[in-house]
Amino acid sequence: xxxxxxxxxxxxxxxxxxxxxxxxxxxxxxxxxxxxxxxxxxxxxxxxxxxxxxxxxxxxxxxxxxxxxxxxxxxxxxxxxxxxxxxxxxxxxxxxxxxxxxxxxxxxx
Amino acid sequence: xxxxxxxxxxxxxxxxxxxxxxxxxxxxxxxxxxxxxxxxxxxxxxxxxxxxxxxxxxxxxxxxxxxxxxxxxxxxxxxxxxxxxxxxxxxxxxxxxxxxxxxxxxxxxxxxxxxxxxxxxxxxxxxxxxxxxxxxxxxxxxxxxxxxxxxxxxxxxxxxxxxxxxxxxxxxxxxxxxxxxxxxxxxxxxxxxxxxxxxxxxxxxxxxxxxxxxxxxxxxxxxxxxxxxxxxxxxxxxxxxxxxxxxxxxxxxxxxxxxxxxxxxxxxxxxxxxxxxxxxxxxxxxxxxxxxxxxxxxxxxxxxxxxxxxxxxxxxxxxxxxxxxxxxxxxxxxxxxxxxxxxxxxxxxxxxxxxxxxxxxxxxxxxxxxxxxxxxxxxxxxxxxxxxxxxxxxxxxxxxxxxxxxxxxxxxxxxxxxxxxxxxxxxxxxxxxxxxxxxxxxxxxxxxxxxxxxxxxxxxxxxxxxxxxxxxxxxxxxxxxxxxxxxxxxxxxxxxxxxxxxxxxxxxxxxxxxxxxxxxxxxxxxxx
Numbered sequence: 001x002x003x004x005x006x007x008x009x010x011x012x013x014x015x016x017x018x019x020x021x022x023x024x025x026x027x028x029x030x031x032x033x034x035x036x037x038x039x040x041x042x043x044x045x046x047x048x049x050x051x052x053x054x055x056x057x058x059x060x061x062x063x064x065x066x067x068x069x070x071x072x073x074x075x076x077x078x079x080x081x082x083x084x085x086x087x088x089x090x091x092x093x094x095x096x097x098x099x100x101x102x103x104x105x106x107x108x109x
Numbered sequence: 110x111x112x113x114x115x116x117x118x119x120x121x122x123x124x125x126x127x128x129x130x131x132x133x134x135x136x137x138x139x140x141x142x143x144x145x146x147x148x149x150x151x152x153x154x155x156x157x158x159x160x161x162x163x164x165x166x167x168x169x170x171x172x173x174x175x176x177x178x179x180x181x182x183x184x185x186x187x188x189x190x191x192x193x194x195x196x197x198x199x200x201x202x203x204x205x206x207x208x209x210x211x212x213x214x215x216x217x218x219x220x221x222x223x224x225x226x227x228x229x230x231x232x233x234x235x236x237x238x239x240x241x242x243x244x245x246x247x248x249x250x251x252x253x254x255x256x257x258x259x260x261x262x263x264x265x266x267x268x269x270x271x272x273x274x275x276x277x278x279x280x281x282x283x284x285x286x287x288x289x290x291x292x293x294x295x296x297x298x299x300x301x302x303x304x305x306x307x308x309x310x311x312x313x314x315x316x317x318x319x320x321x322x323x324x325x326x327x328x329x330x331x332x333x334x335x336x337x338x339x340x341x342x343x344x345x346x347x348x349x350x351x352x353x354x355x356x357x358x359x360x361x362x363x364x365x366x367x368x369x370x371x372x373x374x375x376x377x378x379x380x381x382x383x384x385x386x387x388x389x390x391x392x393x394x395x396x397x398x399x400x401x402x403x404x405x406x407x408x409x410x411x412x413x414x415x416x417x418x419x420x421x422x423x424x425x426x427x428x429x430x431x432x433x434x435x436x437x438x439x440x441x442x443x444x445x446x447x448x449x450x451x452x453x454x455x456x457x458x459x460x461x462x463x464x465x466x467x468x469x470x471x472x473x474x475x476x477x478x479x480x481x482x483x484x485x486x487x488x489x490x491x492x493x494x495x496x497x498x499x500x501x502x503x504x505x506x507x508x509x510x511x512x513x514x515x516x517x518x519x520x521x522x523x524x525x526x527x528x529x530x531x532x533x534x535x536x537x538x539x540x541x542x543x544x545x546x547x548x549x550x551x552x553x554x555x556x557x558x559x560x561x562x563x564x565x566x567x568x569x570x571x572x573x574x575x576x577x578x579x580x581x582x583x584x585x586x587x588x589x590x591x592x593x594x595x596x597x598x599x600x601x602x603x604x605x606x607x608x609x610x611x612x613x614x615x616x617x618x619x620x621x622x623x624x625x626x627x628x629x630x631x632x633x634x635x636x637x
Contacts, residue, residue: 001255002254002256003281006254007579008169008279008575009251012253014254034253037249040249046324047238056324058238060240061241062241062244062249063244063245066242068236082248083144
């Protein structure tokens, strides 16, 4: 998904490749790029599920305004991944409602 | 409490220009921006800007951003990033959140240049991952170097929708269709034409019925709407896409002005709820100014001038500039701003149907309804002429404020005149050297060099080309028409690049001579 060479912009200045985890699985991204971009590159589309209806959400505005892309990052929920720079070893988790815990089906109403 | 001569909220084009003008006069200026990087949306704009020299025409947006930052830095403007201004008070005080603390700062003048936010539309499935704003697409591909998707449907035919569609293709995405519920293309015809000739079909009077997919977008259905915006049964069309891009307008982010108690109005001509400002950008609270999209949606070019005007006005107010010097500078900027606010897309023209150009030439209906000028329409425009040998063919058919082509020709064969919105005309008496400067200078990519008869049954067409991989000399491919349909076989006979072309390559193709006025784009053989 990365653009190797752009006709106008040439190549992109990127940070070094670092590992991070997504729901416990190790992925790689470029240090300093938004977490959402690293996830996008890895093909991750769903960042969270809504609390009441369990509907998937992903990147929408990509500039930190809409809050659709929030996830649990290093244990902290509601982190806007589109404007949070990726760091080596970050623990990124899908957010369910406002936590990283997937609710039981019976609980979801 | 910290105190500045001027506090600017927002480090986009308006804010930076205001800070520059104020700092030039010796004012102590701080600019707060909530983002990690300054420049607002300028760094996502990779197309060449319109206007004339004074508006930085034919310079790409991100380059303008770099220039403004350098200038602000050299003048000692303090730019504070990751700083969210959360309060603005009529006493010209602000509260700003920087990391985990809040500072209370006093400004003797304050400029609000917070810009705009994207509008959205709702339809079943609109919250699915894969439905994104056009700005998000720009952020992903132009700032972070990542494709928003592989196959994209664009909703919205305003300049944002058109420009971003083109940028998506430049980045390597396929744009499967461009839809708009309006019956006519909303943005510049030249932007539409360069998207259409790449083969993107335009669906005007069409809206999205639903986005398909369980966890993310896998497809989209659009349908035609009637005059009452109701979907006509049986007109549904399905496209397999992974991304739906929304470019349905912008709204001013004017909450700070409202909070301070500035007089506000809901003004459709300005696209939303805006502070009422005088000709200097001053709100109803003396010393508080607003400039750029926050006071009415326009182009970045006008935002920059509005910013400069507010910076000058603040300097006069504070005594850093005499009234006379300020008036002279204001007059200059006002003239530049008026230059941009002319023509068919001027703020006052919103929603008006236009039937002919300022020159009295009938408008291309096909351009408005399908995104490209029809063959039977193109000949009536003054930039389209015929003669023996190589010559420019200027397919510029709407009155927009732009004139770099006039200065580009070293032989002065292109005439626009003093009215910046006039359609360019080609002087048939002046010979053309084929240098291609006009082709590269046209921000709308609407100029072609054509040799209609090379003497061996072929014609040659030179066109602007901003895609990768770059075709090679000798390569064979297909010539596409203005509508993006296959016209004939073509061979590349020249590929030129030069520093003065600024990353626009000039591609010359050879086709059978009967296609000289039909072939307007080149598709490589191994492309889809």
